[in-house]
Amino acid sequence: MARYELVKRSVALITLTNPPVNSLSSAVRHGIAKTMDRALSDPKVTAVVICGENGRFCGGADIREFAGPLRGPPLLPLLDSIEAGDKPVVAAIEGVALGGGLELALVCHYRIAHSKARLGLPEVTLGLLPAAGGTQRLPRLIGIPAALELITTGRHVSSQEALKLGIVDQVTEHNACEVAVEFALRAVAKPLSSRRLSALTVPCPPDLDALLEAVTMQIQKKARGVMAPLACVQAVRAAATMPYSQGIKRESELMATLFNSGQARALQYSFFAERTAGKWTLPSGAQWNDTKPREIRSAAVIGLGTMGRGIAVSLARVGISVIAVESDRKLMESGRQMVIGMLERDAKRRGVSASLNLLKFTLSLQDLKDVDLVIEAVFEDMALKKRVFQELSKVCRPTTLLCSNTSGLDVDALAGVTDRPQLVSGMHFFSPAHVMKLLEVVCGPRSSSETIATAMSLGKRMGKVSVAVGNCPGFVGNRMLKPYSDQATFLLEEGATPEQIDKVLEDFGFAMGVFRMSDLAGLDVGWRVRKESGLTGPDVDPKNPPRRRQGRKYCPIPDMVCEQGRFGQKTGRGWYMYDKPGGTNAKPDPLIQNLLETYRGRYGIKPRNITEQEIIERCLFALANEGFRILKDGIAAQPEDIDVIYQFGYGFPRHRGGPMFYASMVGLERVLERLEHYHQAHPDVSHLEPSPLLKKLVACGSPPIQKWREHIKTIHSHL
Numbered sequence: 001m002a003r004y005e006l007v008k009r010s011v012a013l014i015t016l017t018n019p020p021v022n023s024l025s026s027a028v029r030h031g032i033a034k035t036m037d038r039a040l041s042d043p044k045v046t047a048v049v050i051c052g053e054n055g056r057f058c059g060g061a062d063i064r065e066f067a068g069p070l071r072g073p074p075l076l077p078l079l080d081s082i083e084a085g086d087k088p089v090v091a092a093i094e095g096v097a098l099g100g101g102l103e104l105a106l107v108c109h110y111r112i113a114h115s116k117a118r119l120g121l122p123e124v125t126l127g128l129l130p131a132a133g134g135t136q137r138l139p140r141l142i143g144i145p146a147a148l149e150l151i152t153t154g155r156h157v158s159s160q161e162a163l164k165l166g167i168v169d170q171v172t173e174h175n176a177c178e179v180a181v182e183f184a185l186r187a188v189a190k191p192l193s194s195r196r197l198s199a200l201t202v203p204c205p206p207d208l209d210a211l212l213e214a215v216t217m218q219i220q221k222k223a224r225g226v227m228a229p230l231a232c233v234q235a236v237r238a239a240a241t242m243p244y245s246q247g248i249k250r251e252s253e254l255m256a257t258l259f260n261s262g263q264a265r266a267l268q269y270s271f272f273a274e275r276t277a278g279k280w281t282l283p284s285g286a287q288w289n290d291t292k293p294r295e296i297r298s299a300a301v302i303g304l305g306t307m308g309r310g311i312a313v314s315l316a317r318v319g320i321s322v323i324a325v326e327s328d329r330k331l332m333e334s335g336r337q338m339v340i341g342m343l344e345r346d347a348k349r350r351g352v353s354a355s356l357n358l359l360k361f362t363l364s365l366q367d368l369k370d371v372d373l374v375i376e377a378v379f380e381d382m383a384l385k386k387r388v389f390q391e392l393s394k395v396c397r398p399t400t401l402l403c404s405n406t407s408g409l410d411v412d413a414l415a416g417v418t419d420r421p422q423l424v425s426g427m428h429f430f431s432p433a434h435v436m437k438l439l440e441v442v443c444g445p446r447s448s449s450e451t452i453a454t455a456m457s458l459g460k461r462m463g464k465v466s467v468a469v470g471n472c473p474g475f476v477g478n479r480m481l482k483p484y485s486d487q488a489t490f491l492l493e494e495g496a497t498p499e500q501i502d503k504v505l506e507d508f509g510f511a512m513g514v515f516r517m518s519d520l521a522g523l524d525v526g527w528r529v530r531k532e533s534g535l536t537g538p539d540v541d542p543k544n545p546p547r548r549r550q551g552r553k554y555c556p557i558p559d560m561v562c563e564q565g566r567f568g569q570k571t572g573r574g575w576y577m578y579d580k581p582g583g584t585n586a587k588p589d590p591l592i593q594n595l596l597e598t599y600r601g602r603y604g605i606k607p608r609n610i611t612e613q614e615i616i617e618r619c620l621f622a623l624a625n626e627g628f629r630i631l632k633d634g635i636a637a638q639p640e641d642i643d644v645i646y647q648f649g650y651g652f653p654r655h656r657g658g659p660m661f662y663a664s665m666v667g668l669e670r671v672l673e674r675l676e677h678y679h680q681a682h683p684d685v686s687h688l689e690p691s692p693l694l695k696k697l698v699a700c701g702s703p704p705i706q707k708w709r710e711h712i713k714t715i716h717s718h719l
């Protein structure tokens with residue numbers, strides 16, 4: 001796990017060998033301890049270089065080991081002993097030096113980085129802090145403000161930025177290991193005392209308290225309820241105000257509070273969930289690692305509305321040439337201006353030149369005959385989409401992949417009107433498509449494995465977290481949204497207000513409560529869907545009992561809000577009022593309060609006081625309950641997929657892991673018991689009836705989330 005060689009007769013070269021990222025597993029820590037002892041005790045050795053195999057220095061502690069008891073030498077004393085040694089040690093950083101990997105580099109007396117390397121202390125993103133001396137050494141090296149920023153955000157820096165900050169001594173374009181060996185030979189005669197970071201005093205800014213206060217406030221605003229960044233601030237404060245020996249104790253104490261916290265478990269689960277989601281399997285048995293995606297050089301986007309524009313930008317900025325199609329010249333021209341503006345702003349922010357030459361705008365589908373892939377992003381109307389797919393089938397060459405950005409319509413029905421159903425899939429982007437990281441890749445029953453592999457790989461290339469899902473109304477994300485938002489509107493009937501429900505959800509950690517999110521997305525979209533499905537509007541049978549549709553309980557309040565022309569932020573009025581159309585500053589609106597009171601009066605509903613607990617349980621347990629149904633129906637292959645979708649597409653707080661992980665943390669038995677309780681109180685709300693899979697898992701002793709898959713026997717997997 002750590003290879004030892006003697007090079008240039010007197011330099012001990014220690015290579016970490018734990019692919020793929022050379023994480024500091026117990027075996028690697030053991031290997032470092034053994035090889036360092038050997039180097040320090042061998043009189044032939046005058047200096048040491050530490051590097052990582054396969055061009056990667058070290059990705060930090062082995063996160064998988066956190067779940068078990070500590071084995072092997074603990075990291076902190078091991079690192080302290082490297083720094084205290086009397087032979088110069090040089091870190092040769094290629095690829096990454098992250099977390100414990102950077103802490104290892106910081107105890108080396110010198111650091112050489114390859115020009116393409118990335119460095120950082122991302123522990124905070126795992127609910128932890130850099131507890132192997134990182135919070136004490138980095139401030140001593142680069143000062144409090146810069147260290148505070150890196151430690152509290154976990155941001156990775158390039159080697160060029162690391163050089164500017166003073167984290168590394170040299171950046172090289174050549175083999176960092178060879179450069180480090182030469183560097184080590186030159187360092188032999190030099191004194192080491194000034195190179196031991198723990199011995200340095202911290203350059204402390206005069207306005208330390210104000211700085212720490214400002215950063216704390218920033219964190220509380222941005223990451224409400226998240227513990228780790230606040231603990232990081234306290235650890236850095238210790239570095240600024242205490243000698244190393246005491247600071248390191250404070251670092252350990254703070255780490256102890258974080259290490260076994262639910263937040264740390266959720267964030268570490270989220271790290272692996274994101275990677276698990278990329279590993280899809282289809283019912284045919286084809287999977288991510290045995291199906292080659294097609295190379296996509298050119299693509300077309302049909303429709304230049306909000307979604308189409310964002311999709312065009314996402315494609316062009318990764319070097320794919322894009323033909324954007326509109327049906328109307330005026331719309332095409334305004335779309336062109338907006339796409340160009342978005343690409344220019346994006347390029348400016350990234351310090352690159354905008355790839356405008358990759359864009360072409362047209363009014364004719366005939367121009368698409370040679371593209372590799374088409375993404376249709378027209379209005380959410382099945383008849384219109386079918387016409388587009390029929391036309392594409394005639395126009396595009398037979399090998400062109402045809403994808404729809406539908407947010408919930410039947411992808412197989414679209415495939416059915418084409419001459420190539422195997423080349424059709426859904427690519428459901430989230431708005432704004434050039435910003436939001438989630439992509440649901442919808443596998444129709446006839447989509448080929450190559451089609452899915454290509455859509456997944458294209459998503460990755462565009463920087464998206466892509467998740468393969470099955471084909472059913474709403475797929476995973478929007479199908480689950482229904483019971484969640486239904487519960488929120490039922491709670492309005494019973495006595496809650498939009499701002500009360502949103503506050504509870506935002507305090508839980510959601511980026512936005514359900515009503516603020518609906519105002520942002522536009523209330524008219526759901527209204528149109530409800531009208532089309534006969535739930536509201538003139539087609540509803542007047543003999544229908546009030547507050548019931550299609551045999552189920554129905555809350556018409558969202559329709560009443562829309563009937564008043566309140567479509568959300570864009571109209572300046574929705575569940576809230578805004579300063580102006582397009583405004584974002586949501587204020588409670590007395591008119592909504594009136595509407596709710598009148599409504600309750602009309603139906604004789606006596607408003608009651610609704611607790612925070614009830615809001616959380618009814619909204620979130622109903623959400624997870626639908627997740628269990630989705631798993632049972634084979635629409636998502638694993639709970640991780642659902643959690644990733646909710647984190648990246650719906651603002652579910654990452655430090656809670658996602659709806660399914662949250663249910664597992666609360667305890668499946670408790671979730672079942674509460675759902676049974678609420679279903680008894682609302683027997684006409686089917687979403688509150690506990691799903692068979694939840695019941696089965698509880699009957700099997702509530703296994704950990706990683707084991708749920710073993711209990712899911714889908715009758716027919718859609719994936």
Ligand SMILES: C/C=C(\C)C(=O)SCCNC(=O)CCNC(=O)[C@H](O)C(C)(C)COP(=O)(O)OP(=O)(O)OC[C@H]1O[C@@H](n2cnc3c(N)ncnc32)[C@H](O)[C@@H]1OP(=O)(O)O
Binds near residue numbers: 064
């Ligand atoms: C106290 C705490 C201390 C001292 C710590 O050090 S906490 C760990 C801090 N380090 C990190 O947070 C780095 C985490 N890893 C990454 O950010 C990335 O993996 C990477 C930038 C190092 C590489 O990215 P990439 O090339 O895209 O590869 P993947 O992300 O797909 O990773 C490849 C596989 O390696 C597994 N992995 C990565 N890092 C670790 C780790 N530190 N411990 C355990 N396993 C790790 C990752 O899960 C992938 O596994 P598979 O999916 O292939 O099974």
